[in-house]
Each structure stands twice: as structure tokens, then as C-alpha cells.
Amino acid sequence: MRVAYKDLREFLSVLEQEGQMLRIHDQVLPEPDIAAAACALTEIGENSPAIHFDNIAGFTDARVAMNVHGSWCNHALALGMEKDASMRDQFFEFVRRFQLYPGALERVESAPWQEVVIEKDVNLFEILPLFRLNRGDGGYFIDKACTVSRDLDDWNNDDVENVGIYRLQVKGPNRLGIQTVPQHDIAVHMAHAEERGEDLPVAIALGNEPIITLMGATPLLYTQLEYKMAAVMQGSPYRVVKTAKGLDVPWGAEYVLEGRVLCGVRETEGPFGEFPGYYSGCHKYPVIEIDRVSHRKDPLYDAVYVGRPWTEIDFLQAMTTSAPIFLQLKQTFPEVVAVNALYTHGLVVVVSTKIRYGGFAKYVGLRVLTTTHGLGYAKIVIVVDEDVDPFDLKQVMWAISVKVNPAGDIVTIPNLAENLLDPACSPGGIVTKMIIDATTPVAPDVRGDYGEELDKPENTDQWRTKLQDLIKEMRK
Amino acid sequence: MTSPAGSINPTACPRCRSDEIRTLGKSPVAAVWTIFGCPTCFYAWRSSEPEENVNPDKYPAAFRLRPDGLADLKTVPPVPPRRSAE
Numbered sequence: 001m002r003v004a005y006k007d008l009r010e011f012l013s014v015l016e017q018e019g020q021m022l023r024i025h026d027q028v029l030p031e032p033d034i035a036a037a038a039c040a041l042t043e044i045g046e047n048s049p050a051i052h053f054d055n056i057a058g059f060t061d062a063r064v065a066m067n068v069h070g071s072w073c074n075h076a077l078a079l080g081m082e083k084d085a086s087m088r089d090q091f092f093e094f095v096r097r098f099q100l101y102p103g104a105l106e107r108v109e110s111a112p113w114q115e116v117v118i119e120k121d122v123n124l125f126e127i128l129p130l131f132r133l134n135r136g137d138g139g140y141f142i143d144k145a146c147t148v149s150r151d152l153d154d155w156n157n158d159d160v161e162n163v164g165i166y167r168l169q170v171k172g173p174n175r176l177g178i179q180t181v182p183q184h185d186i187a188v189h190m191a192h193a194e195e196r197g198e199d200l201p202v203a204i205a206l207g208n209e210p211i212i213t214l215m216g217a218t219p220l221l222y223t224q225l226e227y228k229m230a231a232v233m234q235g236s237p238y239r240v241v242k243t244a245k246g247l248d249v250p251w252g253a254e255y256v257l258e259g260r261v262l263c264g265v266r267e268t269e270g271p272f273g274e275f276p277g278y279y280s281g282c283h284k285y286p287v288i289e290i291d292r293v294s295h296r297k298d299p300l301y302d303a304v305y306v307g308r309p310w311t312e313i314d315f316l317q318a319m320t321t322s323a324p325i326f327l328q329l330k331q332t333f334p335e336v337v338a339v340n341a342l343y344t345h346g347l348v349v350v351v352s353t354k355i356r357y358g359g360f361a362k363y364v365g366l367r368v369l370t371t372t373h374g375l376g377y378a379k380i381v382i383v384v385d386e387d388v389d390p391f392d393l394k395q396v397m398w399a400i401s402v403k404v405n406p407a408g409d410i411v412t413i414p415n416l417a418e419n420l421l422d423p424a425c426s427p428g429g430i431v432t433k434m435i436i437d438a439t440t441p442v443a444p445d446v447r448g449d450y451g452e453e454l455d456k457p458e459n460t461d462q463w464r465t466k467l468q469d470l471i472k473e474m475r476k
Numbered sequence: 477m478t479s480p481a482g483s484i485n486p487t488a489c490p491r492c493r494s495d496e497i498r499t500l501g502k503s504p505v506a507a508v509w510t511i512f513g514c515p516t517c518f519y520a521w522r523s524s525e526p527e528e529n530v531n532p533d534k535y536p537a538a539f540r541l542r543p544d545g546l547a548d549l550k551t552v553p554p555v556p557p558r559r560s561a562e
Contacts, residue, residue, distance in 0.1 A: 030509075031525045057524065058503030125501025125511045125520075132522075135529060136539040138491070139513075139520035171518045173500060180553065187553060195559045266551045268518050271539065282541065284551040420552075 004080075004234035005209040007112070007252030008300055011078065012050065012065060018083055020073050021050045029057050030131040038066040038305035042312065047073045062129035065302040069210060070312035075319070078210035079233070087391040091338060094233075094319040095326060101224065103231025103238065105158070111241040111251045113205075118293045123173040127293055128206075128255070129301050130170055134273035138282065141272055142168040144304045145206040146216045146226075147178070148247045149189045149261075152196055161248060162186050163226035165216040165316075168204065169269050174290040176204075177269035178261065179280075181419065183376050185222050190261055190286060199260035202288060203247040207254025207300050212238070218320035219373045254299040259290035275317065275345055277308040278423050309344055317345040321373060325349065328371040333364055340390035346377040347422060350390035353383060358445030362411055365435030369416070376419045382436045399438040408447055409437040489514035490521060490535040492543050517541045 005011040015021040028034060034053060041048040050068045069075055076085040081093060118127065130140035144165065151160045162185040169177035180187045193200035205212075211233050215226040227248060231238040239251035249256050269285035304312045318341075325346065326339035335354035343349075353364050361383040368374045368381045384390060384399045404410075411434065418431040425431045441447045488495050494516035501511040509524040519541075521530050528534045 029524060030522060031529070058505050058508035060504045123501055126504060132525065132529065135526070136536065138518065138539075140511075169518070171520070172513065177518070182553060191553070191556050195556050197558050264555050266555065268541075268546050268549060279539075282546075282549050284549045286553075 004211070004236050004238075005078075005252075006239070007209050008065070008068070008207050008254060008302060010252075011068070011210050012052065012300075014077060015050050015068070015074060018073070018077060019049070020047075020071070020077065020083070021052060023052045023054070025055055027055045027057055028053055030129065032132075032135075034064060034066065034131045035133045035305055038070075038303075039307050039311065041067045041070060042305065042307065042310060045071075047071045050074060056129055059129050061298060063298065063300045064129050064131075065207075065300060066305060067312050068302055069213065069304070069315045071315070074210075075315050078214065080235070087340075087342075088338065088389060091319055091322055091326075091340075091391065095323045097233050097235075098229070098323045098327065100232040102228035103233075103236075105225075105227050105231070105248065106237035106239045107248075108239060108241055108251060111249070111253070112296045113249070113253045113256050113294050114241075115297050116295050116299075119291070121173075122290055122293050124170050124176075124257075124290065124293070125173060127295070128170075131303075133303070133305060134279070134307065136279050137272050138169065138268075138270050140170045142170065142176070142204070142206065142303070143272075143306065144213060144302055145204050145257075146208055146212055146250065146253075147186065148203045148205065148249060149186050149200055150247060151189050151192055152198060152200065153192045155246070158248075159223045159225050159228075160185075161225055161227075162189060163212065163216050165213065167272055168288070169272070171267070171269075171287075174259070176257075176259075176288040176290065177267060177285050178288055179269065179272075179283075179285055181376075181421075183219070183419075185220075188222065193261065194263050197263060199263050201245040201247060201260055202258075203243045203245070203249050204257040204259070204288075204290075205249050205253035205255070206257070207302050208250050209252045212250050214316065214320050217316040219324055221372075254301065255293065255295040257290045258292045258294075259288050262287045262289055273306050274421050275306060275309070275313050276347070276421055276423060277344070278421075280421060314342065314344070318342045321346040321377075325368065325371050325373050325378070329364070329367055332367050335360075335386075336364060337386045338390050339368075341373070341378070342391075346373055348380045348382070349374070349378045350382045350384060350396055352386055352388050352390045353439070354386045355439055355442055358442050361437045361439040362435055365411070365437065369413070369433055369435075375417060377422075378433070379418060379422065379424070379431055380434050380436065382438055385439045388438075396438070400436065403438045403440055403448075404436060405447060411435040411437070486512055486523075486530070488532045489517060489519055490530055490532045491519040491539060492517040492541045492546075493532055494543055516543050517546060 073083040227238040240248040266284035270282040271279040322341040340350040365381040500513040
């Protein structure tokens with residue numbers, strides 16, 4: 001495994017060497033150019049590059065990176081894998097490392113983000129190169145930053161410190177709105193702080209190396225610290241620096257905003273174009289007041305474009321969603337082979353499994369619904385046989401087309417709890433969920449008329465290896 | 477009610493049409509853009525944005541808000557009761 005990326009700058013230089021980063025030196029407008037370019041990249045294909053702007057109208061020296069995780073190539077490189085690693089290989093490598101938890105923290109005393117400190121007259125609209133992503137967004141959002149908090153009831157317990165990516169609406173020069181849902185760990189910290197009648201200290205790290213961003217998007221257990229998972233993902237201790245308040249912040253961050261979630265305050269927030277491909281609507285959400293901003297010299301701002309899937313956010317929620325579901329499922333059913341929860345943060349989940357006996361697949365599907373993530377997301381579960389690659393949708397569609405008889409293979413369960421952001425909910429937060437059993441019936445489930453399935457001619461696998469090498473050579 | 481794109485002094489919030497407008501920030505390069513904000517509905521906009529984001533008459537109907545409807549928005553999460561002092 002490669003050495004960990006020390007910061008976002010180092011990762012961008014690797015992307016550039018690999019032909020996976022495009023620099024735009026022409027002047028662009030904050031709106032609509034930056035979001036439009038990032039959106040266009042998602043339409044170009046699965047191997048689209050990151051993009052870097054260094055001439056943004058009105059700013060003197062702002063630099064903005066987008067689409068940093070926005071392709072399977074970039075995702076593989078973030079994990080230190082070969083850039084052409086398949087989705088399936090990336091899944092199994094992610095799962096392998098995930099099980100090595102916990103890694104260690106490397107605590108150091110200083111970091112480059114301490115180079116410039118602003119404590120008076122903080123104005124985020126002038127410090128950060130903010131821009132609107134989608135035209136109906138209620139303002140300018142910071143949407144790829146790691147928000148760090150601790151539990152006021154258990155302050156010195158590192159394992160319940162939390163690093164999460166939450167959307168942050170910049171509402172005033174030093175005022176942010178924050179969206180949390182009950183499934184988020186920071187919601188526990190906020191509830192404890194409000195029960196005590198205290199503000200909750202937070203540190204917000206922007207512009208991070210690519211692994212902690214993936215960890216901030218991973219649904220870990222409350223007692224699992226994202227830095228310790230990042231350490232096993234990168235194969236070395238994760239380097240952090242403590243803020244004056246005692247919050248651990250990534251050493252490599254470009255900007256760090258320190259502030260407090262205000263006790264008992266809720267204000268209008270939103271809408272924001274969200275991952276299901278719809279605007280979120282407006283709610284009254286908690287508020288953060290920023291007291292201090294630190295940043296590197298020539299800081300680099302990064303953001304994720306969120307649009308109608310697929311966009312970059314779908315890569316952030318891909319393996320990070322699939323792996324925890326897979327590992328929880330496998331504890332109950334060792335027969336499970338792989339889980340694809342890539343679609344819209346796992347609203348659709350495809351599971352491939354060995355079949356213990358007739359009728360088994362439906363139990364596997366039901367168990368997906370009761371995994372931690374499944375409770376609030378998994379709405380449609382497709383179960384396929386062990387020899388169907390759940391990451392290859394051509395194979396999944398074949399399984400659905402020939403192995404499903406709707407008369408006996410569709411199970412629906414009405415009125416289950418679901419994430420509010422799923423627009424199909426009725427009423428909000430409640431939805432009917434469905435299992436599609438796309439496995440071949442086996443005894444005692446004797447439905448259907450399944451004869452011999454086609455297999456491959458002898459030596460096909462050897463030919464595939466040989467031909468792949470020849471094709472690579474031919475295209476050099 | 478008009479507030480042309482790029483107007484230096486907008487007279488109403490494009491989204492909720494409240495007439496109290498605040499200046500939130502100015503471009504570090506002088507006179508390229510200004511960011512305005514509405515303290516009523518918290519909408520923010522930059523003077524250089526496409527007209528549908530800055531002009532109340534062009535602001536898309538789907539995203540408009542009414543100031544008198546803001547109190548009815550759902551509070552998430554609800555503020556929990558304070559622990560009793562013991």
C-alpha cells in the first residue's frame with residue numbers, strides 16, 4: 001500500500017501525474033461557472049478528472065478544487081490502489097482495511113493550517129471562495145468539510161469524538177446553519193449539550209486529504225473514531241493537531257473554523273440540492289457561531305457538487321456505505337458474498353449470497369433492512385446468487401429478468417421508518433420497503449422451470465488474461 | 477418591484493421580498509461583486525449571479541418563501557428539555 005497522502009495538495013499532485021486533474025486558468029465567475037463545470041464533469045464519464053480553478057472573478061488568489069473523489073479512478077487513487085482497479089476490487093479492499101480497525105492517532109503540536117489566524121471581524125464571505133451550487137439553494141454551503149465534536153458528557157473519551165460531513169449554510173459573516181439527522185453521531189453530542197444548557201464546541205476542517213473525507217461520510221458506530229478508521233485505511237497513524245478547545249483536527253487541513261453550536265437556537269435553513277436528486281426544502285436547523293478562522297498560506301478550498309445522480313457525492317457514499325452493510329450482514333449470514341449500496345446512499349441495495357436452502361434469500365434481504373444504515377435508507381433490496389456480481393448491473397438485470405416471478409419473489413413491508421430526504425416517503429419519514437428475490441429457486445422452493453444454466457467455453461479465463469495483455473500492448 | 481441584476485442597492489429579498497437587506501461581504505478585488513443577505517429568510521445572493529437569483533421579479537416561483545410562513549417550518553432536531561439541576 002502507498003504511503004498516506006499528507007494533505008489535499010499532495011493528493012492533487014498525484015491526480016495530476018496520473019492525468020486525473022484539470023487546471024482551469026481562464027477567469028470564471030463564482031456562479032454559475034464553478035458548479036456548471038463540476039456538473040459537466042459528472043456527465044463526461046466514470047473516469048472524469050478533478051478540476052482546479054485559480055482565477056475566480058472578484059477574488060485575489062482563491063483556489064477551488066472540485067470532483068476530487070468524482071470518478072472510480074480518483075477513488076482508487078485515494079485508497080492508494082491502481083487507478084484502473086474495478087469497483088469490485090475497490091469494495092473488497094475497502095472491506096479488508098475496514099476490518100483492521102482501530103488504527104492509531106499521531107498527535108503533533110503544530111500544523112500548516114495555523115499559519116494565518118483571524119480572530120477579529122471574521123467574514124466567511126470574504127475569507128472563503130464560496131459559490132452557489134444549484135440555483136434553488138438558499139445560499140452558499142460548505143459541503144465537504146469535516147465537522148469535529150466531542151461529547152460534553154464524556155469529554156476525554158477519544159472513541160466518541162466525531163468527524164462528520166454535514167452541510168453548512170453560510171448565513172452570516174460568522175454564522176452557519178448545520179443539518180444533522182438523528183442517525184448522525186453529532187446529533188447525540190448536540191442533544192447532550194442542549195440538555196446541559198451549554199453551547200457545543202466544534203472545529204470545522206476544510207480542504208482535507210481524501211481518506212478522512214471518505215471516513216466522514218462512512219456510517220461508523222458511535223464508539224468508532226473516524227481518525228482511527230482513516231489510519232487503517234491509509235496504513236499509518238492518522239496525524240492530528242488539537243485545537244485550544246481540545247478537538248482533534250486533521251494536520252493537513254487547509255482551513256479550520258472554530259466555533260460553537262448555539263444552545264437552543266434554530267433558524268431557517270435551506271433548501272439545498274441534496275443527494276436524492278431533489279431540493280431538501282427549508283427547516284429550522286441549529287446554528288454555529290464561528291469565533292476563529294485559521295488557514296494555510298494560499299489556501300485551497302474544496303467542495304462537492306451535488307446534483308441528479310450520479311455526481312461526486314455518489315462516490316463519497318459508495319464503498320463507504322456498502323462496506324458497513326456488508327460486514328453487519330455477514331455477521332448474521334456468512335453466506336453473503338458482496339454488497340452494492342452505491343445507489344443514492346443505499347436507497348437501493350444489491351446483495352449477492354450463497355443460498356442455504358429454498359426461501360433463504362428473502363431473509364438475507366430482510367436483514368439488510370435491519371442493519372444500522374438499512375434502517376434509515378435501504379428501501380429496495382435486490383438479492384442475487386453468489387455467481388452474480390452485484391457491481392455489474394448487466395448481470396443484476398439478467399438475474400432480475402429471468403429469476404424473478406413477481407407472484408412469489410416480491411416482498412413489500414408497509415410503513416417502515418425512512419430518511420426524511422427520501423422524497424417517496426408518505427408521510428415524511430415513513431415508506432414501504434421491498435425485497436426482490438432474484439436468486440434461482442432451490443428446494444424446497446421448487447417454483448419455475450430452471451434447466452441447465454449456460455456456462456463458459458473451456459479456457460475462457462486464460463484467454464481473457466491473454467487478450468487483456470495484448471489489447472493493452474496494442475493501445476500503448 | 478424591480479431590482480436589476482447586479483444592482484448595488486437591492487430593495488427587496490429575491491426570495492421572500494422582505495425589504496430589510498444586509499450587505500454580507502464585498503469582493504476582495506474592489507467592485508466586482510457584493511454579497512447581500514436577507515435577515516428574515518436567510519437567503520443570500522451575489523450581485524454577479526444570474527438574474528433569477530438576484531431579481532425578485534425573476535426569482536423562480538418554486539423556491540419563493542413567505543415571511544409569515546417561516547414560523548411553521550419544522551424544527552429539526554427539537555430542542556430537548558434541560559436536565560434538572562441536582
